[in-house]
Amino acid sequence: MALAHTILTVLSEQPSTGYDISKRFEESVSCYWKASQQQIYRELGKMEVAGWVSFDLIPQAGKPDKKVYRITPAGQAELARWYPEPTEPAPIREDLLVKVLAGAFMPQAQLVAELRRRRQGHLDQLMRYQAMEAQYQVHPNPPRQEQYRYLTLRRGLRYEQDWIAWCDEVLALLAPTADDITTAHYR
Amino acid sequence: MALAHTILTVLSEQPSTGYDISKRFEESVSCYWKASQQQIYRELGKMEVAGWVSFDLIPQAGKPDKKVYRITPAGQAELARWYPEPTEPAPIREDLLVKVLAGAFMPQAQLVAELRRRRQGHLDQLMRYQAMEAQYQVHPNPPRQEQYRYLTLRRGLRYEQDWIAWCDEVLALLAPTADDITTAHYR
DNA sequence: AGCCTATACTCAACATATTGAGTATGTCAA
DNA sequence: TTGACATACTCAATATGTTGAGTATAGGCT
Known part of the structure; x- marks a missing residue:
C-alpha cells in the first residue's frame, strides 16, 4: 500500500510522469524505497482508478505521449488519512546475514571475500550520499x-556507515585466524 | 529464493519440523529474516519436491503427525552452490521515511509523535537483543x-541502535520549534 | 465447564514485486 | 552510420509474501 503513498508524496511536490517519478525514486528516494518503473506505472494506473491522481495527456512528436500525473483532492485526503497511522519497521531479509549464520558449515574464505565486497559496496554508496x-x-x-x-x-548515510562498521567488526573477528574464530573473544 | 537457503541453513544445524523452524525464525533469525509459518510450510513443500530436504513422518497421539525435515546431500550441494554467489543489499521500503519526506505537507506534531513511538519500539527491541x-x-x-x-x-543490535540515534537526531531538529525547522541548522 | 494457549499442519485468495519482452523515436558520440 | 542511451509507456508470466480460515487435541487457568 505504501508505494501509492510514496507516489502521492512525490506528486505533492510537483506533477510528474511515471518516468519522472521513477527517476526521482532512483536518485533521492532509493535510500528507503525501491520500486521499479513497471511497479510505478501499474500503481499509477490503480491510483487513477481510485481517483487519487489524474493526468493530462501531452502529445509529443516522435516520443510516446506523456501522461503528466498530479495529485487530486481525494489523493490529498488519502495522504492525510494515512499519515497519522502508526508505522511498523520494514521486515528485513538480508542474504548476507544468512551467509554469516551458515558460516559454520561453509568455507570461511568465501564469507570473508563476500564481507569485503559488501563493505566496498556500502562505502561507494556512502560516498554518493556524502556528495x-x-x-x-x-x-x-x-x-x-x-x-x-x-x-x-x-x-x-547512517545506514551505510552502520553496515561498514559491522563488516569491519566481523572481519576483525574472522580475519586474524583466517579459518577459525575460536580464539577470538566476543565484544 | 533465499528463504529456501535460510531454511537449509537452519536445517544444517539440526532436523526440525516446519513448526520448529518457524519458532527459531521468530526468536533468533528475525533480526534479518522475517517469514510467516505459512511461507515456511509452503517453501518446505517445494524444497521436498526439489529433493533438497526429506522428512520422517512421526505419528503422534492426539496432535497431528509431525514432519521432521532434514537436509539431503542435494540440499547441501545447493547450499554450497549458493554460498559464494555475491549478495545484494536488501531493498528497503520504510514507511517512516516516506512520512518524513511528506513532513513538509503534513502536521508536524503527527510526525514527531510517530518518531517518538518508533524510537521506543526500537529501544524495546534493542533491550531484547541485549538480553x-x-x-x-x-x-x-x-x-x-x-x-x-x-x-x-x-x-x-547495531541496527536498532542506529535507528534510535537517527530518531534522536531528527527529533532534536524538529522538536525545538515544534512546528518549523527553518531555524535549525544542518549537521 | 468453558476458554486460552501451544502444538502441528493444510488450503485458498489476494497483494505485491520481479523479470523480460515489446513499441517507438530522438540525440550524441565513435 | 551504427550503436548506445534517454525518453515514455504497455503487457504478461512468474515469484514471493500476506491474510484468513480450517482441522485436531492436550494442558492449564478461571
Whole structure:
C-alpha cells in the first residue's frame, strides 16, 4: 500500500510522469524505497482508478505521449488519512546475514571475500550520499521540502556507515585466524 | 529464493519440523529474516519436491503427525552452490521515511509523535537483543555455530541502535520549534 | 465447564514485486 | 552510420509474501 503513498508524496511536490517519478525514486528516494518503473506505472494506473491522481495527456512528436500525473483532492485526503497511522519497521531479509549464520558449515574464505565486497559496496554508496549531503551545505536557507529530504538522506548515510562498521567488526573477528574464530573473544 | 537457503541453513544445524523452524525464525533469525509459518510450510513443500530436504513422518497421539525435515546431500550441494554467489543489499521500503519526506505537507506534531513511538519500539527491541547478547557472555567457549549466530545478533543490535540515534537526531531538529525547522541548522 | 494457549499442519485468495519482452523515436558520440 | 542511451509507456508470466480460515487435541487457568 505504501508505494501509492510514496507516489502521492512525490506528486505533492510537483506533477510528474511515471518516468519522472521513477527517476526521482532512483536518485533521492532509493535510500528507503525501491520500486521499479513497471511497479510505478501499474500503481499509477490503480491510483487513477481510485481517483487519487489524474493526468493530462501531452502529445509529443516522435516520443510516446506523456501522461503528466498530479495529485487530486481525494489523493490529498488519502495522504492525510494515512499519515497519522502508526508505522511498523520494514521486515528485513538480508542474504548476507544468512551467509554469516551458515558460516559454520561453509568455507570461511568465501564469507570473508563476500564481507569485503559488501563493505566496498556500502562505502561507494556512502560516498554518493556524502556528495549529496554536501549539496545541502551550500544552500543557506533551503525550502522546507529540502529540509525534510535532508533528514531522509541522513538515514541513508547512517545506514551505510552502520553496515561498514559491522563488516569491519566481523572481519576483525574472522580475519586474524583466517579459518577459525575460536580464539577470538566476543565484544 | 533465499528463504529456501535460510531454511537449509537452519536445517544444517539440526532436523526440525516446519513448526520448529518457524519458532527459531521468530526468536533468533528475525533480526534479518522475517517469514510467516505459512511461507515456511509452503517453501518446505517445494524444497521436498526439489529433493533438497526429506522428512520422517512421526505419528503422534492426539496432535497431528509431525514432519521432521532434514537436509539431503542435494540440499547441501545447493547450499554450497549458493554460498559464494555475491549478495545484494536488501531493498528497503520504510514507511517512516516516506512520512518524513511528506513532513513538509503534513502536521508536524503527527510526525514527531510517530518518531517518538518508533524510537521506543526500537529501544524495546534493542533491550531484547541485549538480553540475548548477555547469554553469549556467560559461555566461555561456545560452539562454532553460536559464534556465527552471535555475529548476526551484533547486526541486529547495531541496527536498532542506529535507528534510535537517527530518531534522536531528527527529533532534536524538529522538536525545538515544534512546528518549523527553518531555524535549525544542518549537521 | 468453558476458554486460552501451544502444538502441528493444510488450503485458498489476494497483494505485491520481479523479470523480460515489446513499441517507438530522438540525440550524441565513435 | 551504427550503436548506445534517454525518453515514455504497455503487457504478461512468474515469484514471493500476506491474510484468513480450517482441522485436531492436550494442558492449564478461571
